[in-house]
Amino acid sequence: MMGIIGAGRMGTALARVLAAAGVPTALCTARCDRPAADPPPDCTPATLDDVLWHTDPVLLALPFPVAVGLVSGPAGRCGDGRILIDATNPGFCRDRVVPPGLSGGELIASAATGWRTVKAFNTVPAEHLAATRIGGGTVTLPVAGPADAKPPVFDLAGRLGFEPVDVGGIESSREMEALAVLMARVSAAYDLHGRIGIRIAELDRSPVGRGADVAG
Template identity: 40%
Template sequence: MRIGTLGAGVIAQAIARHAIRHGHEVVLSNSRGPASLAPLVKSLGPLAAAATPAEAAAADLVVLAVPWPRIPEAVAGLGRLDGTVVVDATNQFASLSPTPEIADLGDLTGSEYVASLMPGARVVKAFNTLFAQYIAPDPRHETGRQVLFLAGDDADAKNTVKDLTSEFGFAPVDLGTLREGGRLMQLGGPLSALHVLKQD
């Protein structure tokens, strides 16, 4: 699979490393341009490349992992992403300084808002409930696998994400739609920052 990232911070890098370890190609992008990613790409090896956001968004699966206020800028100009599976790993922090502030989206969940900005995309919420230090290492432990909650409105897209993350070693748990499952996972929800293991 060819996996693109919108954003190249710690979450995108952690997912990229899992993907590359399992033989997938990764195309990273950020707001500063491909040249700024040259050292990272070199460290990731021959399965990694840097590109523009539009080029990264042409991959088989796209990971959205940028700070919440930068989402509109990150997806602007991508055009329709008809059928593309987009993993939304964001959390709706309107601000982190001086104190964390959660964006008020009214009745929308965070991923419903993201989906509204990415017409045609099949959005799956995932990775947002885990701190980076639980994503980066091998998710398989002696006592079980790291649980990965996910939600989405497209069953096939969720199956794609479940298969991929199971390959990485996670134990994916489908919570339903972006509305119902997404509400459980987003900031303030009962599963936000919940780190649990599933015994096999």
């Protein structure tokens, strides 16, 4: 069973699409003393301890300061090598919370010593997780982290209808987090209300029009 920590917009939206895709999912808040209230249909309400100890993979859908604070304590040491998916975006915080030259994904990975941390799902707006098509193709989902931890995340992304792409180690979360901020700015500038995605694909090699001659 997959676990999601965070019952806000992103966590609840992910739980909804995962349940619709037939993925057993437990949803909790970051508080130890209460399960998530009103989870989506077919999603199991759980306590934080239930998710931390009995689910795999576990996805962080929390504000970045809350997430890094959580994994800096005992929660970061109890993974026993399980997969922790970091879907946070520190660039959306009001104050700078990540030192220059680093990423939130790297900070979470270094704190969560008991887990194998993978950065994924941070480039997909919560409101449009079910919209996986763009320009006649499939929305790309960048995935960064240890090579041996990526296959289950790739499988999960594929089941939701995304096209996962391996972008390297956890240090690539620097660019992924910057991309999420850029997409949010474009969405706001063009009044897209989050209806924005990316598709990474090889360029068509067939020359088209005069522009191809100039580029060549």
